[in-house]
Amino acid sequence: xxxxxxxxxxxxxxxxxxxxxxxxxxxxxxxxxxxxxxxxxxxxxxxxxxxxxxxxxxxxxxxxxxxxxxxxxxxxxxx
Numbered sequence: 001x002x003x004x005x006x007x008x009x010x011x012x013x014x015x016x017x018x019x020x021x022x023x024x025x026x027x028x029x030x031x032x033x034x035x036x037x038x039x040x041x042x043x044x045x046x047x048x049x050x051x052x053x054x055x056x057x058x059x060x061x062x063x064x065x066x067x068x069x070x071x072x073x074x075x076x077x078x079x
Contacts, residue, residue, distance in 0.1 A: 019054050023047030 026046035033041045042049065 019051065022050050026050065
């Protein structure tokens with residue numbers, strides 16, 4: 001296992017801890033408005049909305065990091 005993979009895992013766990021900490025301390029209901037996606041306000045706990053935004057960010061980052069499957073000229077391995 002490389003050092004880079006361990007460092008990424010540690011940073012990801014730190015982000016998860018922050019998400020857990022925020023969720024434990026923000027249990028009040030709030031109105032969340034995002035007019036681009038929905039005209040209606042979402043009325044939910046702050047922790048649930050924070051988790052949703054975090055999950056969308058993680059999924060978007062994963063998709064961007066994985067790429068489309070095609071490699072550029074500099075990354076291609078020569079035979």
